[in-house]
Amino acid sequence: MINKLVLENLKHRWVRTLLSALVVGVQVMSILTLIGLSRGMLQDSANRTKGTGADIVLRPDTGHGTLSFSSGQVKESFVPYVAKLPHVRQAVGVLTQAVELITSMNGVNFDEFQKISGGLRFLSGGPPQGPDDLLVDEAYARQHRLHVGQTVKLLNHDWHLVGIVQGGMLARFIVPLTTLQDLTSNSKRVSQILVKLDNPSLADREVAEFNEKLKGNLQAISMADFLSLFNINNIPQLKAFIAVITALAVVVGFLVVFLSMYTAVVERTREIGILKALGAKPWTVVDILVREAVVLALIGCALGIVLTIIAKAAILAIAPASLPVTDAPDWWPIAAAIALGGALLGAIYPGLKAARQDAIEALSYE
Amino acid sequence: MNTAMIQVRGLRKTYHTGDVDVHALRGVDLEVQRGEFLAVMGPSGSGKSTLFHILGGLAPPTDGHVFVDGLDLRALTESERTEMRQRKIGFVFQKYNLLPTLTARDNIALAQALGKRKSWPEGFNEILDLLGIKQRLRHKPRAMSGGEQQRVAIARALVNQPAILLADEPTGNLDTENSDLVLNLLRDLNKRTGQTILMITHNPEAAAFADRMVTMRDGRILTSDS
Numbered sequence: 001m002i003n004k005l006v007l008e009n010l011k012h013r014w015v016r017t018l019l020s021a022l023v024v025g026v027q028v029m030s031i032l033t034l035i036g037l038s039r040g041m042l043q044d045s046a047n048r049t050k051g052t053g054a055d056i057v058l059r060p061d062t063g064h065g066t067l068s069f070s071s072g073q074v075k076e077s078f079v080p081y082v083a084k085l086p087h088v089r090q091a092v093g094v095l096t097q098a099v100e101l102i103t104s105m106n107g108v109n110f111d112e113f114q115k116i117s118g119g120l121r122f123l124s125g126g127p128p129q130g131p132d133d134l135l136v137d138e139a140y141a142r143q144h145r146l147h148v149g150q151t152v153k154l155l156n157h158d159w160h161l162v163g164i165v166q167g168g169m170l171a172r173f174i175v176p177l178t179t180l181q182d183l184t185s186n187s188k189r190v191s192q193i194l195v196k197l198d199n200p201s202l203a204d205r206e207v208a209e210f211n212e213k214l215k216g217n218l219q220a221i222s223m224a225d226f227l228s229l230f231n232i233n234n235i236p237q238l239k240a241f242i243a244v245i246t247a248l249a250v251v252v253g254f255l256v257v258f259l260s261m262y263t264a265v266v267e268r269t270r271e272i273g274i275l276k277a278l279g280a281k282p283w284t285v286v287d288i289l290v291r292e293a294v295v296l297a298l299i300g301c302a303l304g305i306v307l308t309i310i311a312k313a314a315i316l317a318i319a320p321a322s323l324p325v326t327d328a329p330d331w332w333p334i335a336a337a338i339a340l341g342g343a344l345l346g347a348i349y350p351g352l353k354a355a356r357q358d359a360i361e362a363l364s365y366e
Numbered sequence: 367m368n369t370a371m372i373q374v375r376g377l378r379k380t381y382h383t384g385d386v387d388v389h390a391l392r393g394v395d396l397e398v399q400r401g402e403f404l405a406v407m408g409p410s411g412s413g414k415s416t417l418f419h420i421l422g423g424l425a426p427p428t429d430g431h432v433f434v435d436g437l438d439l440r441a442l443t444e445s446e447r448t449e450m451r452q453r454k455i456g457f458v459f460q461k462y463n464l465l466p467t468l469t470a471r472d473n474i475a476l477a478q479a480l481g482k483r484k485s486w487p488e489g490f491n492e493i494l495d496l497l498g499i500k501q502r503l504r505h506k507p508r509a510m511s512g513g514e515q516q517r518v519a520i521a522r523a524l525v526n527q528p529a530i531l532l533a534d535e536p537t538g539n540l541d542t543e544n545s546d547l548v549l550n551l552l553r554d555l556n557k558r559t560g561q562t563i564l565m566i567t568h569n570p571e572a573a574a575f576a577d578r579m580v581t582m583r584d585g586r587i588l589t590s591d592s
Contacts, residue, residue, distance in 0.1 A: 279452030
């Protein structure tokens with residue numbers, strides 16, 4: 001019967017119920033979309049790195065295992081040194097530079113890269129010939145309606161778009177290494193060195209050898225291990241950002257449910273008096289409000305998941321290249337728990353206020 | 367053997383409002399027998415509502431002795447008074463006080479659930495027949511007349527088979543026709559089922575339906591007429 005009372009109360013003020021649930025839903029959506037975007041972008045980056053065909057990645061030896069996107073920390077002179085090491089078929093230096101908000105540009109020696117990767121697949125145009133030539137991947141070109149022959153301004157520099165390539169390898173923009181080094185003041189420096197072995201099954205053994213030889217300068221990591229670093233937990237800034245958004249979501253959920261329950265308690269003062277006169281204990285009154293908050297949170301969670309699916313479809317339709325987003329169903333219960341936690345916190349004070357209400361005063365409330 | 371359902375001796379109730387003490391009851395003595403229908407009359411401020419609240423376990427007495435169906439109300443904690451309301455008291459209010467979001471049936475069922483009863487008591491269908499609300503049970507209060515709402519409130523008050531039905535101005539919001547209907551119902555209930563009823567009213571015509579009437583003024587009982 002208490003459940004029926006809870007549902008009827010929520011139905012009775014359906015606009016408030018819907019609005020409160022919607023705000024909780026937006027809170028859930030913001031968490032799930034943020035996770036989906038973070039994972040989507042990391043997965044996209046991982047796929048692009050994997051797509052290069054390298055067996056080992058050499059990065060600056062920073063002494064920690066977190067993922068860093070800092071540009072130009074490796075001396076380019078290491079590239080020919082590494083290329084001459086035993087079992088190394090090819091070594092290519094890659095400079096990474098952030099362009100726009102989260103899209104990056106790679107500078108590579110194109111001929112050397114073609115040897116390691118097995119070749120970029122051109123959908124239109126061809127390889128770069130001049131220092132200002134630019135390759136763009138298909139998704140970005142489609143999103144921005146770019147075509148070969150066009151001039152594209154990036155990093156405050158006019159580039160000549162000479163080819164559109166199939167995605168999944170390096171960054172969305174690929175330019176000659178020296179041009180990018182000059183533009184970003186990273187002369188003779190790269191971000192990482194991609195290594196192709198003559199026998200990929202020797203990767204783990206070679207990683208150990210490289211680390212011995214390059215200790216203090218470069219850290220070798222197998223492609224499998226490198227891909228496992230593309231995880232939210234390995235990017236402290238992203239982890240902190242998600243924590244902030246989650247905390248904000250809890251605060252918003254708390255405030256919305258608090259306001260909704262508080263106004264409900266004030267509005268229903270007389271009803272609370274009736275319940276008490278009928279023999280409802282203080283805990284029963286709290287229980288009713290907590291159940292209402294839980295139902296609000298659950299409706300909000302369901303709405304949030306639907307909104308997340310809609311948001312994903314909208315993001316992929318509007319900016320498939322800039323904002324790769326994936327589903328995060330494993331986060332549904334986490335987001336629901338966060339929303340529920342906020343809602344329960346929000347129901348506590350109004351619930352206690354209702355429980356403390358004097359029955360006689362409540363019954364005379366107009 | 368004493369058959370008194372309510373025994374009140376030297377009951378005092380003082381409210382503290384800021385620095386002022388308001389003496390709402392100044393030594394009330396009252397006895398209501400099991401199965402009796404008593405009307406308590408008096409002008410506003412005479413203390414009859416305070417008496418109603420104390421007998422219903424909604425407020426504790428300040429001093430004196432109050433026994434309801436053998437329970438010493440002064441000795442009860444707030445939680446025990448709540449339990450007493452569940453099991454021994456049925457309230458009927460002037461403004462009906464039905465929950466607007468629930469149907470008539472659910473209003474009755476809620477009281478039943480709070481009283482920890484699983485089904486309607488024996489004879490409750492006959493009470494619903496007597497109250498004439500069986501056809502209105504699926505309606506919400508806003509779809510019912512005042513008289514119908516008050517009859518649902520009476521059904522709700524009786525569903526847990528209370529020892530006492532406390533009615534506070536039950537006809538105060540009703541027209542003459544519905545007032546007579548409700549008062550006749552209360553008298554019928556009292557005669558047919560032996561339900562003890564204590565009714566607060568300031569209307570002598572309503573009080574005339576009771577077996578006995580007492581009059582209150584300034585926190586005391588002045589007269590008792592059979």
